[in-house]
Amino acid sequence: xxxxxxxxxxxALTRHGRWLPPPWALLCRPNTAVRxxxxxxxxxxxxxxxxxxxxxxxxCKVKELPPLQIKDDDICVRMLAAPINPSDINRxxxxxxxRPPVPAVGGYEGVGExxxxxxxxxxxxxxxxVIPSPPSSGTWQTYVVRDQNVxxxxxxxxxxxxxxxxxxxxxxxxxxxxxxxDVKSGDAIVQNGATSIVGQCLxxxxxxxxxxxxxxxxxxAGSDEAKEKLKNLGADQVFTESQLxxxxxxxxxxxxxxxxxxxxCVGGNAASLVLKFLKQxxxxxxxxxxxxxxxxxxxxxxxFKDLSLRGFWLQKWLSSDKAKESRxxxxxxxxxxxxxxxxxxxxxxxxxxxxxxxxxALGKLGTQPKQIIKF
Amino acid sequence: xxxxxxxxxxxALTRHGRWLPPPWALLCRPNTAVRxxxxxxxxxxxxxxxxxxxxxxxxCKVKELPPLQIKDDDICVRMLAAPINPSDINRxxxxxxxRPPVPAVGGYEGVGExxxxxxxxxxxxxxxxVIPSPPSSGTWQTYVVRDQNVxxxxxxxxxxxxxxxxxxxxxxxxxxxxxxxDVKSGDAIVQNGATSIVGQCLxxxxxxxxxxxxxxxxxxAGSDEAKEKLKNLGADQVFTESQLxxxxxxxxxxxxxxxxxxxxCVGGNAASLVLKFLKQxxxxxxxxxxxxxxxxxxxxxxxFKDLSLRGFWLQKWLSSDKAKESRxxxxxxxxxxxxxxxxxxxxxxxxxxxxxxxxxALGKLGTQPKQIIKF
Numbered sequence: 001x002x003x004x005x006x007x008x009x010x011x012a013l014t015r016h017g018r019w020l021p022p023p024w025a026l027l028c029r030p031n032t033a034v035r036x037x038x039x040x041x042x043x044x045x046x047x048x049x050x051x052x053x054x055x056x057x058x059x060c061k062v063k064e065l066p067p068l069q070i071k072d073d074d075i076c077v078r079m080l081a082a083p084i085n086p087s088d089i090n091r092x093x094x095x096x097x098x099r100p101p102v103p104a105v106g107g108y109e110g111v112g113e114x115x116x117x118x119x120x121x122x123x124x125x126x127x128x129x130v131i132p133s134p135p136s137s138g139t140w141q142t143y144v145v146r147d148q149n150v151x152x153x154x155x156x157x158x159x160x161x162x163x164x165x166x167x168x169x170x171x172x173x174x175x176x177x178x179x180x181x182d183v184k185s186g187d188a189i190v191q192n193g194a195t196s197i198v199g200q201c202l203x204x205x206x207x208x209x210x211x212x213x214x215x216x217x218x219x220x221a222g223s224d225e226a227k228e229k230l231k232n233l234g235a236d237q238v239f240t241e242s243q244l245x246x247x248x249x250x251x252x253x254x255x256x257x258x259x260x261x262x263x264x265c266v267g268g269n270a271a272s273l274v275l276k277f278l279k280q281x282x283x284x285x286x287x288x289x290x291x292x293x294x295x296x297x298x299x300x301x302x303x304f305k306d307l308s309l310r311g312f313w314l315q316k317w318l319s320s321d322k323a324k325e326s327r328x329x330x331x332x333x334x335x336x337x338x339x340x341x342x343x344x345x346x347x348x349x350x351x352x353x354x355x356x357x358x359x360x361a362l363g364k365l366g367t368q369p370k371q372i373i374k375f
Numbered sequence: 376x377x378x379x380x381x382x383x384x385x386x387a388l389t390r391h392g393r394w395l396p397p398p399w400a401l402l403c404r405p406n407t408a409v410r411x412x413x414x415x416x417x418x419x420x421x422x423x424x425x426x427x428x429x430x431x432x433x434x435c436k437v438k439e440l441p442p443l444q445i446k447d448d449d450i451c452v453r454m455l456a457a458p459i460n461p462s463d464i465n466r467x468x469x470x471x472x473x474r475p476p477v478p479a480v481g482g483y484e485g486v487g488e489x490x491x492x493x494x495x496x497x498x499x500x501x502x503x504x505v506i507p508s509p510p511s512s513g514t515w516q517t518y519v520v521r522d523q524n525v526x527x528x529x530x531x532x533x534x535x536x537x538x539x540x541x542x543x544x545x546x547x548x549x550x551x552x553x554x555x556x557d558v559k560s561g562d563a564i565v566q567n568g569a570t571s572i573v574g575q576c577l578x579x580x581x582x583x584x585x586x587x588x589x590x591x592x593x594x595x596a597g598s599d600e601a602k603e604k605l606k607n608l609g610a611d612q613v614f615t616e617s618q619l620x621x622x623x624x625x626x627x628x629x630x631x632x633x634x635x636x637x638x639x640c641v642g643g644n645a646a647s648l649v650l651k652f653l654k655q656x657x658x659x660x661x662x663x664x665x666x667x668x669x670x671x672x673x674x675x676x677x678x679f680k681d682l683s684l685r686g687f688w689l690q691k692w693l694s695s696d697k698a699k700e701s702r703x704x705x706x707x708x709x710x711x712x713x714x715x716x717x718x719x720x721x722x723x724x725x726x727x728x729x730x731x732x733x734x735x736a737l738g739k740l741g742t743q744p745k746q747i748i749k750f
Contacts, residue, residue, distance in 0.1 A: 294674065303688045
């Protein structure tokens with residue numbers, strides 16, 4: 001068994017003495033190069049680290065982190081893939097209300113393969129595919145060491161990119177569809193930002209339940225193509241915002257019933273359009289604000305139309321009791337992905353091209369598929 | 376027994392053949408002067424009638440309506456008093472979503488004394504005080520004939536002006552305080568438009584339950600006096616909007632806990648101020664829009680602060696099953712009024728000065744007490 005240099009071992013032990021601070025807290029210490037590691041130590045991890053909050057393309061650096069001790073209940077996972085989600089960007093920018101203390105490793109979800117397990121670990125073995133569930137910070141690295149409770153085993157036949165990205169966007173879509181209004185087959189929902197991953201998931205989850213979807217997208221070059229794509233996913237109606245500059249948007253619905261449930265991830269005019277489609281006593285759930293514009297609502301919408309406006313934040317939901325159910329939901333969503341009933345465009349990008357993937361995720365190159373880092 | 380001219384009798388009978396159209400539908404017929412009336416006919420009624428929707432001071436006319444037949448289950452009530460509520464104004468203007476067909480008699484609530492009863496009426500006798508409950512259109516007249524089920528008997532020791540005005544504003548305050556959040560003694564609420572009748576009722580109902588109230592009023596001449604009045608009613612804190620132009624309004628709360636429930640009857644900036652006071656996962660209920668400005672909300676208020684925005688409309692609530700409880704609530708509110716625990720400023724105005732009362736209610740003479748027509 002190879003020896004471990006005392007300084008690094010002490011640091012690792014300290015970290016494991018209590019669950020927090022997380023692995024990247026080690027970065028505060030001199031990065032003593034430990035190349036040799038024992039079976040109770042993880043391999044060193046190559047990670048996307050930010051020392052301060054700021055523009056992600058400036059503050060994110062790829063660094064090598066020293067090995068970590070693998071305690072009896074720990075599992076060391078070799079990461080396979082992890083997405084760059086908008087909320088990851090916001091965490092790095094420092095504009096997210098909950099964020100890990102810096103220095104920190106980026107990323108919040110992903111999929112990996114069990115590399116080695118602590119002596120007390122049961123039910124998971126090297127080679128198993130796992131995801132951190134509920135998701136947690138620090139997935140943009142090659143090796144992650146966490147307690148066995150953190151890891152949820154998934155079927156290895158799952159397409160890697162869906163396993164990597166299921167726990168944030170698709171789960172958000174599923175929860176929002178189930179938690180606010182009891183929508184049934186034959187009912188309808190309405191949403192803006194329909195080309196987002198959550199938007200695409202909502203369309204497909206609705207279709208799978210016989211629920212109609214009314215979808216609003218931005219006016220831009222290629223909107224006809226975007227409409228076609230969403231219709232192929234099962235969207236009943238897709239409108240650009242300008243198409244909805246009519247006296248009564250409901251006249252455009254044909255046989256689709258008025259929706260009682262709407263979703264807003266844009267704000268501004270696009271949110272007002274969702275409200276216009278809603279039926280009496282309908283609910284609009286806000287889960288994003290891509291336009292960076294607020295939501296403006298008339299008094300009569302509340303009093304006479306009896307609309308309710310709510311919000312959804314997965315991270316808060318995951319901190320509630322209900323989160324226990326989330327692994328069942330993830331299994332369900334991944335089964336849909338395996339059956340081809342839940343699809344969305346992704347681009348798998350090798351880890352050594354991280355900066356390029358980040359630039360795409362930041363929107364520097366126009367609309368791009370969801371970027372998934374492949375380790 | 377005096378005879379009744381055939382034309383008027385036929386009209387009355389036709390009206391009574393079905394519950395609708397209401398008494399004022401008679402206005403469509405020639406107003407044959409019937410001065411003589413039998414015991415099965417009501418006296419003629421002097422009423423505030425509007426033939427078309429429009430500015431209330433233009434379209435409202437005082438007219439004499441012919442006697443109505445009093446059927447077996449009917450009660451003829453001599454009206455004692457009825458308020459001019461903002462919603463009465465809106466109904467006449469035609470901007471209210473539900474309004475009686477014109478020509479119509481104004482008013483929606485009031486108190487009266489039983490004048491005569493049909494042969495099948497039980498439990499009510501001439502001299503009893505009654506209010507229409509749930510309230511319904513057409514109270515601005517001297518005699519109202521309706522089915523016995525419409526009338527709710529109240530204690531004659533009740534101050535007339537409170538009996539006349541209990542069924543809209545105080546009931547709105549009570550329902551809003553009970554229906555959205557379970558606020559308990561020691562908790563707090565926040566509201567704008569605190570000088571409104573509903574606002575004043577909320578302060579007093581809260582105080583009676585040991586609930587703190589944080590109150591927002593307009594900046595205007597006399598705001599110090601208004602603050603003092605509200606504090607005398609039991610308001611814990613009263614701020615003008617400009618006093619709340621601070622970085623964190625919650626620093627102004629001293630020992631009062633953050634409120635989980637807020638009320639908005641103003642819109643615009645005043646609504647934003649209510650939202651600022653609310654605690655995590657709080658609810659703001661909109662029941663009016665005095666500024667005529669919409670409500671603007673940030674995306675993060677929904678996602679990260681988890682606020683909910685709802686609306687309340689008494690007329691809708693009264694059409695629900697829960698409305699059965701409303702008479703118990705009215706008795707409770709009137710008992711508070713009799714005990715002096717529920718007070719608000721009113722001005723009793725003789726019916727022959729209706730136009731002057733209407734001008735005051737329309738705000739032509741600045742801030743005025745609630746106008747109550749005394750018949």
